[in-house]
Amino acid sequence: MRRRPGYLRIYASVFRYMSEWALRRQLFIWILLAAPLIAWILPGQTSVPFLPLVISCITYCGPAAFIAGWRCSSARSNLADILFSTKAGKYSLILPEILLPVLAGVLPALGLAILWTAGRGGFPWQLWVVIPFASLTAVSITILLEKYLHQTGYMLNLLAFMAQASTASWVLSPVFQLMIPQGYVLWTLRWIDGSGAAYHGDMYVFAAVIQGIGLILLTVKVLSDSGMNRSA
Amino acid sequence: MDSSVHLSTEELYITGESDEPLDLAVLAGSMIVLLGNDETIAPDLALILAGRRAPASGIVRLGDDDLDVRSHNARGRVEYVSCDFSCPPGMTVSGHLSLASAAAGYSKKDTRDVLSQLYTWCSLENCIDEKVNELSPDDRYLTAFAAACLPIPDVFVLQGPFPEKLHPLLEDICQGGCAVIASLPEVHCIPQSTDRIAICDSDDVRQIVRLGELSDACSHLMRLQVRFFPVLPRAVMESLPGARNVLAIHGGYEFLHTGLSTAVTNLVNLARANSRQITGLEVKPPSNSELMEYFTVDDEPGEADLFCAEGLDI
Numbered sequence: 001m002r003r004r005p006g007y008l009r010i011y012a013s014v015f016r017y018m019s020e021w022a023l024r025r026q027l028f029i030w031i032l033l034a035a036p037l038i039a040w041i042l043p044g045q046t047s048v049p050f051l052p053l054v055i056s057c058i059t060y061c062g063p064a065a066f067i068a069g070w071r072c073s074s075a076r077s078n079l080a081d082i083l084f085s086t087k088a089g090k091y092s093l094i095l096p097e098i099l100l101p102v103l104a105g106v107l108p109a110l111g112l113a114i115l116w117t118a119g120r121g122g123f124p125w126q127l128w129v130v131i132p133f134a135s136l137t138a139v140s141i142t143i144l145l146e147k148y149l150h151q152t153g154y155m156l157n158l159l160a161f162m163a164q165a166s167t168a169s170w171v172l173s174p175v176f177q178l179m180i181p182q183g184y185v186l187w188t189l190r191w192i193d194g195s196g197a198a199y200h201g202d203m204y205v206f207a208a209v210i211q212g213i214g215l216i217l218l219t220v221k222v223l224s225d226s227g228m229n230r231s232a
Numbered sequence: 233m234d235s236s237v238h239l240s241t242e243e244l245y246i247t248g249e250s251d252e253p254l255d256l257a258v259l260a261g262s263m264i265v266l267l268g269n270d271e272t273i274a275p276d277l278a279l280i281l282a283g284r285r286a287p288a289s290g291i292v293r294l295g296d297d298d299l300d301v302r303s304h305n306a307r308g309r310v311e312y313v314s315c316d317f318s319c320p321p322g323m324t325v326s327g328h329l330s331l332a333s334a335a336a337g338y339s340k341k342d343t344r345d346v347l348s349q350l351y352t353w354c355s356l357e358n359c360i361d362e363k364v365n366e367l368s369p370d371d372r373y374l375t376a377f378a379a380a381c382l383p384i385p386d387v388f389v390l391q392g393p394f395p396e397k398l399h400p401l402l403e404d405i406c407q408g409g410c411a412v413i414a415s416l417p418e419v420h421c422i423p424q425s426t427d428r429i430a431i432c433d434s435d436d437v438r439q440i441v442r443l444g445e446l447s448d449a450c451s452h453l454m455r456l457q458v459r460f461f462p463v464l465p466r467a468v469m470e471s472l473p474g475a476r477n478v479l480a481i482h483g484g485y486e487f488l489h490t491g492l493s494t495a496v497t498n499l500v501n502l503a504r505a506n507s508r509q510i511t512g513l514e515v516k517p518p519s520n521s522e523l524m525e526y527f528t529v530d531d532e533p534g535e536a537d538l539f540c541a542e543g544l545d546i
Contacts, residue, residue, distance in 0.1 A: 003337035013331045017320040024321070075320035082319075082328070085284070086335035086383065087308045 005088035014079060014096040021075040022066050031065035031158075038162065051116050052193070056186035059109040059131050060161055063138040066101035068154055071143055071226055080227030094223045098139055098216070105135035109185070117192065126188050126201040133205075133212035134185045140215035141181065147222050157182075174198035184208040236260050236296065238386045238411040239281060239310070244290035246273050246280060249435040253290060256430070256440075258387065263402060263412040265422050268432035268520060275391060277432065278415035282312035282389035295386060308336065311380035315391045317372060319364040325375050326360045332379035346382070353404075354378045355397060370395035377401070385410065392416040399423040419450060419517040431524050439527040449526050452490055453518035458499055459484030460508040468506060472498055484512065 070076050076097070083093045109131050117123045145153025164183030177187050177198050184204045191197035191204065239258040246254060254277075258264055268274030279285035281292055283301035292301040299306050319328050329350065333343040351357045354374045359367055364375055373394050380388060388405065390398075392414055402412050403425040416422055422429065422443075429446050430437045441449075460483070469485045470478050474495065476488040489495035492515065503510050518526070 003339075005337050006334035006339070009334035009340070010331065013327070013334070017323060020322050021320065074318070078318055078320045078323075081314070081317070082331060082379070083335055085307060085312065086332070087337060088335040089304070089307065092335065 005086065005092065007088065007092060010083065010088055010092045011096040011099075014093060015100050017075055017079060018070065018097060018100055021070065021073060025069065027065070027068070031061055031068075049193075051112065052186060052189040055109050055112045055116060055131075055189060056134075056183060057161070058112065059105050059134045059185045060138045060182050061158075062105035062108070063101035063135045064142040064157055066104050067097075067139050067142050068146065070097065071146060071223065077227065084227045090224050090227060093227070094220055097223070098136070098219070101139050102132065102135045105138060106132050109135070113189075116189070120192065124192055124201065126205045127185075127192070129205045130184050130188045130201075130208045133208040134181070136212040136216055137181045137184075137208065140212070140219040143219050143222055144215065147226075172196060172198070178203070178207050181208065181211045238295055239301070239413070240293050241281075242291045242293060244280070244292065245288040246277050246437075247435060248288045250288065251436055254437055256437075258411045258413060260386075260409045260411055261406050262427045263406050263414065263423065263425055265426050265429045266413065266415040266432055266437075267417075267419070267422070267429050267523075268415070269417040272432040272434055272520070273436065274415045274417075274430075274432040277430075277437070278389050278391055278413060279312070281387075281413055282310050284312055308383035309385050310387045310389060311383065311385040312389045313373070313376045313380050313391060313394075315373065315393065317376040321363075321365065323364050324361050325356060325364055325367070328364050328375060329379055329382070332382050336383040338382070350378050350381060354381075354401065370397065374398065381405075387411045387413065390414040393418070393421045399425070418520070419446070419523070422446075431520065431527060433524060438524050441527060445527075446523070449523055450517055451492065453488070453522050453526060454492065455486055455516040455518075456489055456492075456495055456499075457481060457484065457486045457512070457514040457516060458510060459512035460503060461511045462508065464502075464506060464508055468502070472502055474498065486516075 079093055080090070084090045086092075110128075113127050113131065114123055117127070142153070142157055145157055147153075149156065160180050161182040164180050164186060177183075184207060187197050187199075188201050188204045191199070191201040197204075236259070237257045238260050239256075241254050241256045244254045244256070250273075256264075258281075266274040266277050276285060280287045281301070283292065283306060286302070293299065294301050294306050294309055299309075301310055323331075326347070329347050330343060333346060338346055351360060354377065356371065356374060356378060359371055359375075364372060367375065374397065377388075377390070377394075377398060388402075388410060390402075390412065393416060394414070402414075402423055406412060406425060414423070414426075424443075426443050429441050429443065431439045431441065459481075463483060464485075466478070466480060466485070469475070469487075472478075472487070472495075474489050474491065475498075478485050478487040496513070499510060499513070502508075
């Protein structure tokens with residue numbers, strides 16, 4: 001008798017063990033707490049209000065801090081050993097392990113964004129789209145940088161975010177705004193506020209969607225290759 | 233016993249250095265042991281038969297469906313149990329088996345019933361809420377084995393050595409019609425219910441023998457170590473009937489003997505006759521290389537056997 005695997009129960013288990021793993025790491029907590037403050041202090045003369053910076057930071061740094069180191073962890077390889085060879089298959093691990101950090105970024109960021117836009121005439125649709133895709137991109141970039149650059153990847157990831165949050169004139173150049181995906185949410189928020197965005201909000205949405213989809217395909221390939229040794 | 237083939241190989245070359253393709257069929261209800269340590273191809277062959285590793289060339293087929301063991305549809309039909317199994321930190325035995333049962337497709341209600349039966353059968357009742365990574369190696373292996381039982385596979389591939397508590401469970405499984413393939417490093421790890429033993433070296437499977445044949449070889453090649461107090465003179469020791477290749481060791485001797493019970497009886501008589509006490513007696517099984525030499529000695533090129541000439545009416 002062959003029945004469908006209980007995917008929801010599997011996802012719940014993966015969420016649980018992944019959260020336990022993440023909360024054991026001090027790095028995770030520190031990045032979450034420190035990144036918005038550093039990003040705010042770093043430019044010094046910033047014209048970016050604190051709340052948009054926090055929304056942008058949670059959207060990006062939350063998922064990035066959550067997933068950093070997970071791919072190579074023993075917890076992940078043990079779960080892959082348990083799940084990859086079952087009928088549930090490798091996607092029963094890959095889907096929740098991407099979804100959980102994305103949700104960890106999206107839910108608080110959307111909540112704060114709703115608060116921030118309350119006095120500005122409603123919540124524009126661009127934010128609904130750009131926030132989830134920015135979180136998805138954060139997960140992808142972290143995993144890909146980790147695979148190809150190891151520890152250096154984390155630093156590069158964080159520095160790119162800091163640059164995006166900066167108000168330096170070179171950062172304000174139109175090309176830069178579409179080159180570095182870390183700050184799409186920030187630029188969308190600035191566009192809503194009418195302060196310094198080079199493009200219409202739709203452009204940031206378009207770039208976030210394209211990058212989010214493209215990078216996640218690469219990420220899924222990387223994650224499915226880095227489990228137990230099974231190619232089928 | 234159901235005689236259908238659960239697993240078979242077709243033109244299977246395990247490594248690039250293999251001389252000949254491996255022709256192996258694993259019948260329902262049978263147990264085959266791949267004998268060899270980590271330096272031989274036995275662990276790799278187990279992974280290949282479980283579909284966890286690609287062979288150098290050839291195919292491992294599952295059942296009568298002609299299904300490649302590495303295909304998606306074969307999942308759940310071949311289960312692999314590793315000897316270095318571990319879980320994510322904090323995962324308990326019940327947590328692990330609940331996850332495995334969800335992956336195997338049991339509903340929440342069925343899971344409770346199935347797991348309670350499984351805990352009893354695998355003697356895991358006392359460690360349900362314990363963390364898997366903190367269990368003894370034996371209980372951890374049993375937990376991995378219990379999880380492998382959940383999809384009700386056709387073939388179990390086990391990486392040994394595994395606890396002796398598992399031997400009766402494997403016998404039950406074989407009686408139920410499943411096939412078992414076990415990769416084991418030493419002769420003394422082989423369960424009593426094994427049907428065939430594939431003796432492996434670093435490149436290939438050198439010989440496949442039945443348990444009876446291996447048993448005969450072991451009794452022929454086993455070495456006994458005996459220690460006396462006071463020490464027995466070598467000349468007296470060499471007079472022991474049936475003893476061959478007598479070597480002096482600290483406080484005693486090591487020798488070959490074809491019959492264990494005869495050897496022990498003779499040793500006791502020898503000690504009594506010479507007013508000695510036996511202070512130590514140890515039976516050492518033959519090493520894998522000795523077994524390989526024993527079974528492959530006839531394959532060496534040399535003079536033609538006489539019975540061949542008889543057949544040719546010369």
